[in-house]
Amino acid sequence: MGASYASHAFLAIRTALRRKVLLALMRVWDGQKDSVRLKLVIAAIGDNEFIDALVADRMGTLRQQSNMTLTGFEDQVRATIQRG
Numbered sequence: 001m002g003a004s005y006a007s008h009a010f011l012a013i014r015t016a017l018r019r020k021v022l023l024a025l026m027r028v029w030d031g032q033k034d035s036v037r038l039k040l041v042i043a044a045i046g047d048n049e050f051i052d053a054l055v056a057d058r059m060g061t062l063r064q065q066s067n068m069t070l071t072g073f074e075d076q077v078r079a080t081i082q083r084g
Helices: 005-028 038-045 048-065 073-083
Strands: none
Touching (some): 038 048
16 A cells, blocks of 8 residues: 555555444344343344334434435335345
8 A cells, every 4th residue: 555645544444444343243242231232133123013113213214304205115114124
């Protein structure tokens, strides 16, 4: 790599992204009760009440941020979540 600002920025971003990926992978095996455990997230996605709350939250945000017609989009969001 060169000595330019762009080269330095690239190396800094690459290092930060590697750190983030490593931390994300560590969460897969994290078993502490006070941490976000991936197994619990996966189990929650299978729960219909959780999916309903997630879809309602997402649709509420979209309605506030957009003036587009969202007819049928709620069903698409729900199907995408359930497909996983």
